[in-house]
Amino acid sequence: MSDLLEKCTVCGGLIDEEDLFCGNCGTEAPLRQAAHTPSTTISTHSFTCAGCGAAMSYSAEVRALRCPFCGSTKLEKGEDHKIIAPSKVLPFHIHEEDARRIMREAIGKGFWRPPDLSERAVIRNMVPVYVPYWVFAAEVFTNWTADTSQTPYGASGDWYPLSGEHRARYEGVLVGASGALTPNETSQLCPFDMDQAVSPEEVDLDNFTVEQFNVARKYARPMALAGLEALERRAVDAKFVPPRSRNVQANLRVQNMSSDPMLLPVWIMAYQYQEQTYRFLINGQTGKSTGQGPISYQRFVKVVGIVVAVAVGIGILAAMCGGLGNLLAH
Template identity: 85%
Template sequence: MSDLLEKCTVCGGLIDEEDLFCGNCGTEAPHRKDTHAPTTTISTHSFTCSGCGAAMSYSAEASALRCPFCGSTKLEKGKDHKVIAPRRVLPFNVKEADAQQILREAIGKGFWRPPDLSERAVIKNMVPVYVPYWVFAADVFTYWTADTSQTPYGASGDWYPLSGEHRARYEGVLVGASGALTPNETSQLCPFEMEHAVPPDEVDLDHFTVEQFNVARKYARPMALSGLESLERRSIDAKFVPQNSRNVQANLRVQNMSSEPMLLPVWIMAYQYKEQVYRFLINGQTGKSTGQGPVSYQRFMVVLGTVVAVALAIGIIAVLCGGIGGALAR
C-alpha cells in the first residue's frame, strides 16, 4: 500500500490513493476515471438532517421524512452528487416484530433499570437503515518478547525470557462510516456474518433508508490498524505467552491492507419512558443490541443507603472494640 497522495484537478485538495473522489469538492479521483468497474453512484433522494448532520438517501415509499437517528423532521434536500457505492450489502434478517421483542427483553434486564421499564416503554419510532461500514483485511507479522516465571529446571533466576514470531491473515475487520452513530455504537453492533453479503443489485435499496458514507477510507484506516493490533495482541497472549508473564512486548507490521465499502442492516429505534426518549440499536442480521436507558434512582438510593449503613456499622464496631481493648489494657 503506497502512501502517495494525488491532488484534485478542480480544487487542489489531497486525494488518498484509495479515495473514490475528492472529499472537498466531490470530483472523481484522477486514478479512478480509467477504471471500468462502477465506483460511484448518483443519489437522487439525498437529504441532510439539520439536527444531527446525518446524510442519507430515503426510501422511495417514505410517507414522511424523519431522521431515523435523532427523530428530527428538519431535513434539507440536497443536490444530486456522487457518493461512495457499496461493493456488497448484507440483507436484513430480523423482522419488525422480532426487533420489538428484542427491545422489550433487552431494556428489561439490568439491576439499575426501573422494574417497570419494559412494560411502560413506548416505542416512538423504528426504521430499518442500511448503515455504511468499511471492511478491512490485512496480513500481520509480529515479533514478540516476554518474561515468564515458568523457568526451566535448574535455572538460577526467577524469570526466563521468551520470544517468537507470528504471521496471520485477518479479514472482516469492521470500521463504522456513519456520521450519526458513534464509533462505540457501530462497534457494539458487531459482529456481522459477512459471508451472507450479496451484490447491491440483489437488494431493493430504493425501499430502505440508506445512510451515505460519512467517514472517508483514509480516516477509517487508522481505526482499522488499531483493531488489527488489538486482535493480534489477543491472539499472541492466548496462544503463545504463558499466563505468569511480564514485560510482554509485541512489534507488529501490517501488510497488504485492503478495504471495501459495505452496507450493513441496523434497526434504529427510539422509545419513551416518563417523558424521556432513548435510542436503541439492533443488528438487523443477528439481533445483537445496544442502546441507552434510564437509571432507577430508587434502587440507587437503596444501594447507597445500604453501603452507608454498613460503613457506619463497621465504624461503630471498630470504636467499641477499640474501647474494650483499651479498658482491658488498663
C-alpha cells in the same frame, strides 16, 4: 509525493486516490479513470438531517420524511452528487416484530434500570437502516518477546526470555462509516456474518433508508490498524506467551491491506420513558443490541443508603471494640 495524490481545490488538503470527496472540507474530488478508483453512483434522493447532520439516501415511497437517527423531521433535500457505492449488502434477517421483542427484553435487564421500564417504554420511532461500514482485510507479521517465570531446569534466574514470530491473515475487520452513530455504537453491534453478504442488485434498497458513507477510507484505516493490532496481540498471547509472563512486546507489520465499502442492517429505534427519549440499536442480522436507558434513582439512593448504613455500623462496632479494649486494659 505520489502522482495519485491531488490537492483539494478549496482547502488544499491532500486527496487520496480512492477518495470521492475531500476528507477535510467535503468538496467533491475530480473523477479519475484509475483502476484503483472505487465505483460511484448518483443519489437522486439525498437528504441531510438538520438535527444531527446525518446524510442519507431516502426512498420517496417511505411514509414520512423523518431522520431514523434523531427523529427530526427537518430534512434538507440535497443536490445530486457522487456517493460511494457499496460493493456488497448484508440483508435484514430480523423482522419488525422480532426487533420489538428484542428491545423489550433488553431494556428490562440490568439492576440499575427502572423495574417498569420494559412495560412503560413507548416506541416512538422504528426504522430499518442500512448503515455504512468499511470492511478491512490484511496480512500481519509479528515479532514478539516476553519474560516468563517458567524457567528451564537448572536456571539461576527467576525470569527467562522468550521470543518468536507469528503470521496471520485477518478478514472482516469492521469500521463504522456512519456520521450519526458513534464508533462505540457501530462496534457494539458487531460481529456480522459477512459470508451472507450479496451484491447490491439483489437487495431492494429503494424501500430502505440508506445512510451514505461519512467516513472516508483513509480515516477508517487507523481504526482498522488498531483493530488488527488488538486481534494479533490476543492471538499471540493465547498461542505462545505463557500465563506467567511480563514485559510482553509485539512488533507488528501489516501488509496487503484491502477494504470494501458495505452496507449492514441496523434497526434504529427511539423509545420514550417518562418524557425522556432514548436510542436503541439492533443488529438486523443477529439480533445483538445496544442502546441508552434511564437509571432508577430510587435503587441508586437505596444502594447508597445501604452502603452508608453498613459503613456507619462498622464504625460504631470498631469504636465499641476499641472502648472495650481500653476498659479491659485498665
